[in-house]
Amino acid sequence: MSAPFHYATALDSSLKTAAATAGFDLALFAPEVRVAAAQHGDFQANGVLAYAKQTKQNPRAAAQTLVAALPAELTALADVAIAGPGFLNFTLKPAALEAWLAAYATPSALAAAAASASPIAGQTWVVDYSSPNTAKQMHVGHLRSAVIGEAVARIAAFAGARVIRDNHIGDWGTSFGKIIWAYKQALATDRAALEAALDATPLEEFERLYKVGNTAADADPAVLEASRAELVKLQSGDAENTAIWRRIGEVSVSAFQKIYDLFGIRFDHTLGESFYNDKVGRVYDEIQACGVAEESQGALVVFHDEHPRFSRHAERPNPFIVRKADGAANYASTDLATILYRAEHFAADASLYVVDKRQGDHFEQLFLTAQKWFEKTGRKLIRLEHLGFGTVLGEDGRPLKTRSGENIKLKDLLQEATDRARRLVDEKSGELPEAERAAIAEIVGIGSVQYADLAQNRSSDYTFSWDKMISLEGNTAAYLLYAVARLHSIFRKLEARPGDANTEAAATALETATELALARKLVQFADAQSQAVATLRPHVLCLYLYELAGVFSAFYGADKVGVDDAGVRARRLRLCARTLLVLETGLQLLGLRTLNRM
RNA sequence: GUGCUCGUAGCUCAGUUGGAUAGAGCAGCCGCCUUCUAAGCGGCCGGUCGUGGGUUCGACUCCCGCCGAGCACGCCA
Incomplete structure (x- = not known):
């Protein structure tokens, strides 16, 4: 006896067959098979109720007609009962359960079945997640995107999609002028100390240099001006500044990878904002030529008049700014270029963005703009979806911070999770060898952080609690x-x-x-x-x-x-x-x- | 001001897109290790689903009002 992977789907099609036999109007009947509460059996079909209502029949009588017409292959599989006003309950027979156990016995059999029954099999999906800024350490705010994004990527790949993992890092922007300025100051003051620091903890040092540059620029207009000059040099391809910028990118990505390794994350591409520098010009040209974008207060913007809050007629208009008044690109520019690149270069069917839900307005405007742009230029729009997630809150209900009010470094958080797990392992399994206890502690500690994040609906804010997370009981x-x-x-x-x-x-x-x-x-x-x-x-x-x-x-x-x-x-x-x-x-x-x- | 999201047990959360008596875990209480890992299992206690209307065979779910919370709203990402 072979077994369908999705019994629900098999029941659904059998019910449609029965409905045809019983003379139901198939245009009005959908079986609506779903997993049932345990006391009602394995699956239930609620569609008869809606059908009876539309056709003004007694639902129980309609259910009886349908059950009488059930094909033999279904009644061999499951016991059927009519309950309540007209629910159909199905209880799989033990032989059907055993057939499933026999059929899906190996990882490859399971994966093949999941992919073959999947609506996304063979599609190309770009999953855009993590996306930290270079020259800064990842903090707790970067946790959810990385963890949820990786899970979504794996779930899509298991369902047969060709998944492209793309880390859209923030590696371009005004901050680099300040870092380069501070870097050159440090170089001139004490070259040996700078190199020693960059050798030991490179990302921390660049992060420190950014703070130095930022503070100095705030305090002294001359520094601000010098930083701008460094930025202009970088943007015009100056060799020295480009080398510094490259080094920042390299040390950042290699520090990020240490954390990704703990989560099992490996990106296929790390195409940051800088990658799209030379690709935004085409976007400006096209969206102006096809009439989607317009000039407003010196900037290039897109209004969506059909949506009150993005309309030019809103009390406080909130246009999608595609190019700033000073001519520079912003994230709207690069995000549009990114959509085009993914559609053309990756031949993507879908692009998913695992980004904080507070950026919902941005993505709504981005997708609306892309939709109009693609339509007017005769392109097929790919599926665009913002997988928004809520904020990580402390137990006081406010965004999670250290006691001194700083963002918690992701590295420190994962270390603490591992340390806490270690204490438990020592307590519960002290007899195991030291090396194994350390390995267990890491897997339990890191896994607890991942799981606590994943187990809750991603769109809600997430209250972080060490005790509940590392806890041994409940959904952990x-x-x-x-x-x-x-x-x-x-x-x-x-x-x-x-x-x-x-x-x-x-x-x-x-x-x-x-x-x-x-x-x-x-x-x-x-x-x-x-x-x-x-x-x-x-x-x-x-x-x-x-x-x-x-x-x-x-x-x-x-x-x-x-x-x-x-x-x-x-x-x-x-x-x-x-x-x-x-x-x-x-x-x-x-x-x-x-x-x-x- | 405009808009988006949300309000479920003391706490943290589910609720299969309108289905059956609203479910878990934690906390509290009571039991279970001479038997494959007790980081476990079994049981008890705990809810006017913010609130008032509406829609219908049926509403935690959809619509409207009110109360409360969070978030976003022109050149940061």
Whole structure:
């Protein structure tokens, strides 16, 4: 017996077949199959209610007609019941659950199934995330974009998209004039000290130089003027200034990568704002020529009169400024050039921006402008989506800062997470060797930071709490990693191997309530995965994995795997193998590393 | 002022895009380790879903009013 990856989709199409047989008006009937609350079975279909209403029938009678017409392949798969006013409830038969377990037994089988059933398979998606500024260390404000962006990229790739990860770093702007000015001052004053500092902690030193330059420019107009001159030299290609600027970029990117390594992030491209310097001219020309942009107060702007808040008639007009009055580019200019580049050069079908939701207005105007621009120039617009996320708040409900009011460095935050995890590992697993405890602490600590961020709906503000995050209970990384470690432990103790062919063949039919509950939850992976793709919200996957780990833990407590009966042992080992597969696959989609012991 | 987002248990959050008796975790209380990892499991307690109307077989979900919060609004990104 083969098994569909998405039972919900299979039920949906069977219901449509039945509806045709029963003489339903197919234009009015949509089955609306979804995962049901456990007490109602595995799936429910609510579409009969809406259909009966439109056609003025008794819903229960319509449901009965439909059920009578169900094809044999569906009734072989699941028990069907009509409930309440006309809900259809489906409970998969144990054989159907077992068929799914048999069919999706390896990482490659799971991935192939997810991709083949996916609406985005074969599409090219650019995911634009992290995007820090060079010459500054990443701080807590950069956490969510990196973590959520990586999870979204992995979820899209698993669903069969060709994913291009692009780090759109902020490597251009007025700040570089000030840094270069301060750099040259330091060079003239004490060259040896400057080089020593740049050798030891290069990014920190450039960040310090920026502050020096910025403070000096604020205090002294002559410095401000000198900084501007350095900026002009940089922009006109002066060799010395360009070399300094390049070095800033290099040390920044290599410092960023140390943090990305902890999160498992590797970008395909790091095309920052500077990359689009020579590409904005074409944008200006085109959007003026096609009448999308206009001059206003010396700047090149776009109004969207059909939207009250972007209209020229608004009380406080808020145009999309594409070129500043002084002729310089801003982020609107480079963002437009970036869309064109991704459409042309990458042949992208979609471009996703994982950026703070406070920039929602900017992206709305950007997308509206791109839409009009592409339409007037006869191009096909790609899918553009702003995946906005909320602010990281402290437990006082205000944006998270250090006690002295500074931004918390991401490096420090991750170190503290690892240190806190280490204390727990020492307490709980003191018998493990030192090196392994250190490795566990890093995976649990970093994973907790990632998971705490991902587990909540990304668009809400996120209240950061050390205690809840590192906590071992509830919907946390540690709970999931613990379930994985226990699964590995079972295989170690029983000297078994996940997916072993003899064990799979010896498995007898599922019997106990906890076995069946675990099998049911495993089958729902398909629904969680596809919903995560459809909504681009990793928390739906987190929630599913948490529930799976919970059902597994209940199974673990109720049904012992290492029993004498070979058939029982084999079927429980198979359940464990599949649980391990789905948990590890899911955690990997979120960007977390897993453990064999903890 | 204009607009966007939000308000669910003491706390932190879900709620499958209008479905069934609104769900978890934490905190509190009660149980469970001579058996595969107790970083675990089982149970109890806890809600007029901010508020008042409306739409309909059905509303936490959609519409309107009010109260409260956060955010964004011309040349930073």
